[in-house]
Amino acid sequence: MTIYRHFYVKSHAITTPKINLKDLPGSAGRMDVLARCINSAFWLSYGIRKNVIFHTILHGEPNPPVYIRIEGERLRKMAPDERNIAIFIKKALERMREDKEIESTPGVFVCKKSFKELLEENKDKDFYLLTEGGKNIKEVNIGNKPFFFLGDYKDLEEKEKELLYKYKATPISLGKKSYLSSHCITIINWFLDEME
Amino acid sequence: MTIYRHFYVKSHAITTPKINLKDLPGSAGRMDVLARCINSAFWLSYGIRKNVIFHTILHGEPNPPVYIRIEGERLRKMAPDERNIAIFIKKALERMREDKEIESTPGVFVCKKSFKELLEENKDKDFYLLTEGGKNIKEVNIGNKPFFFLGDYKDLEEKEKELLYKYKATPISLGKKSYLSSHCITIINWFLDEME
Numbered sequence: 272m273t274i275y276r277h278f279y280v281k282s283h284a285i286t287t288p289k290i291n292l293k294d295l296p297g298s299a300g301r302m303d304v305l306a307r308c309i310n311s312a313f314w315l316s317y318g319i320r321k322n323v324i325f326h327t328i329l330h331g332e333p334n335p336p337v338y339i340r341i342e343g344e345r346l347r348k349m350a351p352d353e354r355n356i357a358i359f360i361k362k363a364l365e366r367m368r369e370d371k372e373i374e375s376t377p378g379v380f381v382c383k384k385s386f387k388e389l390l391e392e393n394k395d396k397d398f399y400l401l402t403e404g405g406k407n408i409k410e411v412n413i414g415n416k417p418f419f420f421l422g423d424y425k426d427l428e429e430k431e432k433e434l435l436y437k438y439k440a441t442p443i444s445l446g447k448k449s450y451l452s453s454h455c456i457t458i459i460n461w462f463l464d465e466m467e
Numbered sequence: 468m469t470i471y472r473h474f475y476v477k478s479h480a481i482t483t484p485k486i487n488l489k490d491l492p493g494s495a496g497r498m499d500v501l502a503r504c505i506n507s508a509f510w511l512s513y514g515i516r517k518n519v520i521f522h523t524i525l526h527g528e529p530n531p532p533v534y535i536r537i538e539g540e541r542l543r544k545m546a547p548d549e550r551n552i553a554i555f556i557k558k559a560l561e562r563m564r565e566d567k568e569i570e571s572t573p574g575v576f577v578c579k580k581s582f583k584e585l586l587e588e589n590k591d592k593d594f595y596l597l598t599e600g601g602k603n604i605k606e607v608n609i610g611n612k613p614f615f616f617l618g619d620y621k622d623l624e625e626k627e628k629e630l631l632y633k634y635k636a637t638p639i640s641l642g643k644k645s646y647l648s649s650h651c652i653t654i655i656n657w658f659l660d661e662m663e
Contacts, residue, residue, distance in 0.1 A: 292489070296548045303548035307506070311653075316645035351647070352492045352499035353549045448660055449512035451547070457507075457653045464644055 276463060277324045277396060277418035278456055279389070280308045281427055285331035288364040292354055299357070300331040304423045306356035307453035309341060311460070314351045319343050320460070328386055338384035339363050346378030386431055390438050393418055398440035400432060401455055405442035408462060419459055421452045472659060473520045473592060473614035474652055475585070476504045477623055481527035484560040488550055495553070496527040500619045502552035503649035505537060507656070510547045515539050516656070524582055534580035535559050542574030582627055586634050589614060594636035596628060597651055601638035604658060615655055617648045 284300040295303040305327060312325045323343040328336045339360065349359050363375040372382035390398075397414030401421045420427065420435060427435075445458055480496040491499040501523060508521045519539040524532045535556065545555050559571040568578035586594075593610030597617045616623065616631060623631075641654055 293550070296546060296551070303550075307503070310503070310647075311650065314647055314650075316647060350492060354489065354499075355492070445657065446661055450657070451506075451510055451512060454507065454510075454653045454657070457650045458657045461641065461646070461650070461654045465642055 272415075273322050274415055274417075274463075274467075275322050275324055276320075276460070277326065277393070277416075278308070278312050278459075279326040279328075279418065279420045280305060280423055280452055280456075281386075281421070281425075281431070282327045282329045282423050283331050283425060284329045284360070284423075286329045286334040286337045286364065287332075288361045290357060290361050290364075292357055292361075295353060295357055300329075301424050302357050302360065303353050304452060305329075305360070306353040307451075308421075308423070308456055309349075309356050310351045310353075311453040311456035313341070313343055313346065319346050323460075326389060328384065328389065336383065336385055337364065337367065338382055338389065340380040342378045342380070344378070345374075348377060349379075387434065390434060394438055398435055398438055399443045400427070400435050400440045401444065401452075402426075402432070402442045403444055403449060405444035408443050408445055408459070411441060411443050413463065413466065417463070419456075421455055423452055468611075469518050470611055470613075470659075470663075471518050471520055472516075472656070473522065473589070473612075474504070474508050474655075475522040475524075475614065475616045476501060476619055476648055476652075477582075477617070477621075477627070478523045478525045478619050479527050479621060480525045480556070480619075482525050482530040482533045482560065483528075484557045486553060486557045486560075488553055488557075491549060491553055496525075497620050498553050498556065499549050500648060501525075501556070502549040503647075504617075504619070504652055505545075505552050506547045506549075507649040507652035509537070509539055509542065515542050519656075522585060524580065524585065532579065532581055533560065533563065534578055534585065536576040538574045538576070540574070541570075544573060545575075583630065586630060590634055594631055594634055595639045596623070596631050596636045597640065597648075598622075598628070598638045599640060599645060601640035604639050604641055604655070607637060607639050609659065609662065613659070615652075617651055619648055 363381040366375040396418035559577040562571040592614040
């Protein structure tokens with residue numbers, strides 16, 4: 272049985288395809304952070320992790336929220352560098368429809384969706400919120416349907432955390448230091464590899 | 468006592484400052500890989516790891532080998548995205564002198580140096596070669612002066628590995644899967660954090 276690994280990163284990236292690829296950290300709303308998180312979620316030396324599903328909701332202007340989901344099993348053509356990943360996000364924003372989810376490029380899905388809807392649709396999963404003061408991941412029994420929630424360069428808001436706890440999320444941490452979100456994903460992937 | 472962590476990544480990036488920042492993975496010789504390794508070596512959520520020293524030798528045309536060293540204690544102004552890190556490598560290549568090492572920007576040092584010279588200068592350290600089939604890092608007693616050696620998208624050459632073994636390098640691995648070099652560095656940093 273394949274154990275799928277779900278990651279959600281809340282993004283503050285902009286929600287227009289008019290992205291300046293020379294300025295991902297600035298005018299694009301730290302899209303560089305999101306791109307590195309996607310890199311960490313999927314890439315191995317010789318291929319893509321097919322058992323990973325990556326979710327994000329872009330909260331930047333002018334048209335939030337935009338939900339993007341990337342499925343490792345179907346992902347094609349994307350390269351692991353920030354600029355290339357940003358180009359695929361740009362394509363998703365260009366091709367998005369207001370009324371229904373579409374697959375903008377192979378393995379990349381886009382639609383309008385709120386955080387609450389995302390949680391409701393995935394409530395069969397085991398939710399883990401990465402947060403300082405959470406239980407060390409080594410001391411947690413990770414379930415068979417793990418779904419990890421992280422911020423980008425900003426933490427999740429209190430009301431989002433409260434909602435996660437309503438959905439029985441377990442607060443976890445990776446130790447005493449505070450790591451970049453992309454590094455957290457790399458570490459979690461490795462930790463789960465070693466467990467298997 | 469501060470335990471310094473040394474990383475070496477062999478790079479195939481080009482050795483001219485004429486870098487096309489739109490094409491780091493192509494004409495710049497996978498400079499994106501090198502940039503992500505530097506990101507992984509130094510960044511925490513709220514600052515830079517001061518106990519990390521990152522070494523690379525660029526092997527691309529037209530003027531190899533170019534040695535670059537980045538010291539966390541002195542590193543300033545660099546941002547964690549690939550494009551920005553590449554700009555600092557570009558500055559190092561612009562300001563390099565053939566006859567002596569210079570500090571091209573705060574914390575970034577550049578000169579002409581061969582792999583053999585680098586090993587000879589650092590032979591007081593504990594060398595670890597990341598390689599498939601190496602002993603799992605969890606089963607290795609990591610020394611007080613660790614120095615980890617990795618390839619970029621290409622493995623080290625056999626003659627480089629042989630040289631490392633002459634300097635008593637220990638072959639180590641991070642498990643059964645083969646990870647991107649940047650991810651290896653993130654995992655090693657975390658592993659050492661947890662050990663401390």
